[in-house]
Amino acid sequence: MRSRYLLATFFGGVCLFFSLISSSFGKEVNVYSFRQEFLMAPLIEAFKEETGIEVNIVFAKKGLINRLEAEGSNSPADLLLTSDFSKLQQAKSKGLTQPVSSGELNTNIPANLRDSEGHWYGLTKRVRAIYVSKDRVKEDEITSYEELAYEIWYERICTRSGKHPYNLALLASMIAHYGEADAEAWLAGLKNNLVRKPAGNDRAQVKGIYSGECDVSLGNSYYLGKMLAKEDQQAWADSVRIIFPNQEDRGAHINISGVTMTAAAKNKAEALAFMEFLSSDTAQKIYAEVNYEYPVKEGVAPSELVASWGEFKGDQLPLSEVANLIKAASDMVDRVGYDF
Ligand code: FE
Numbered sequence: 001m002r003s004r005y006l007l008a009t010f011f012g013g014v015c016l017f018f019s020l021i022s023s024s025f026g027k028e029v030n031v032y033s034f035r036q037e038f039l040m041a042p043l044i045e046a047f048k049e050e051t052g053i054e055v056n057i058v059f060a061k062k063g064l065i066n067r068l069e070a071e072g073s074n075s076p077a078d079l080l081l082t083s084d085f086s087k088l089q090q091a092k093s094k095g096l097t098q099p100v101s102s103g104e105l106n107t108n109i110p111a112n113l114r115d116s117e118g119h120w121y122g123l124t125k126r127v128r129a130i131y132v133s134k135d136r137v138k139e140d141e142i143t144s145y146e147e148l149a150y151e152i153w154y155e156r157i158c159t160r161s162g163k164h165p166y167n168l169a170l171l172a173s174m175i176a177h178y179g180e181a182d183a184e185a186w187l188a189g190l191k192n193n194l195v196r197k198p199a200g201n202d203r204a205q206v207k208g209i210y211s212g213e214c215d216v217s218l219g220n221s222y223y224l225g226k227m228l229a230k231e232d233q234q235a236w237a238d239s240v241r242i243i244f245p246n247q248e249d250r251g252a253h254i255n256i257s258g259v260t261m262t263a264a265a266k267n268k269a270e271a272l273a274f275m276e277f278l279s280s281d282t283a284q285k286i287y288a289e290v291n292y293e294y295p296v297k298e299g300v301a302p303s304e305l306v307a308s309w310g311e312f313k314g315d316q317l318p319l320s321e322v323a324n325l326i327k328a329a330s331d332m333v334d335r336v337g338y339d340f
Contacts, residue, residue, distance in 0.1 A: 196213065
């Protein structure tokens, strides 16, 4: 009798032991990431520390959506991380995502920064800012996107390709606010003011201001922080002022980096846990400090440097609405011949 009791206790103990191990071992989530390793590494480490869940991650600059498409339901990826919302919307429209419902995500992330059907969620914000030469552009000489099309800026503006997602999103927001005809007139006016063929990234345009080639450019806000942190780019950053446009009316155009759960996700619980973690105070703080982005979560402060650029009002237009106009924006860029 006594030995049978001991045996039962022993097996009970073994079962408990194994269930404890399996609660922290073997749990994993697989991520495809357009976001870079230097940024994701500290987030993954903090998540593992908090939950014991392993994050396997594949980084790429291009091709992850095609890869998801090719892999179909056999894809190992549970989550896709992107650095803008048009890629999230693209994945959604190809049927590669699934809706997620989470009180925590809905509390942490404002409604205008996530998909209305729960397919994707914004994790960080950035302003599509106007950069101007400190020397050649007076304070308040330009305060809105609309003014980029004014004659005073003739052959004084540099931008990257009109087809880049950051510029397409801005143009899509112009279409949402003004309608196609007026947005196209604006884009044609801006194109007319370009001093050179669109090329290079956002930082290359600020370099153009530094070298005297242009006086005004468009660029995401966090690049100012990134340039200041790189010795060979500090002089570029020092030559410009960052302007948050349209503060007197609708607010500056906001883009997001974000996340979506794949339709093929096998580790759904772990994937959701990682999504929720990325919207938490801990992760939002890491994003803010490591990459000079604005937290989406209310109450989490930006980095000291970013805060020193001042507060801004962001456009409240839901990004799901803007996302639906990306295709129209892309066609418009072609019609206007923006990149030529
Ligand atoms: Fe970027």
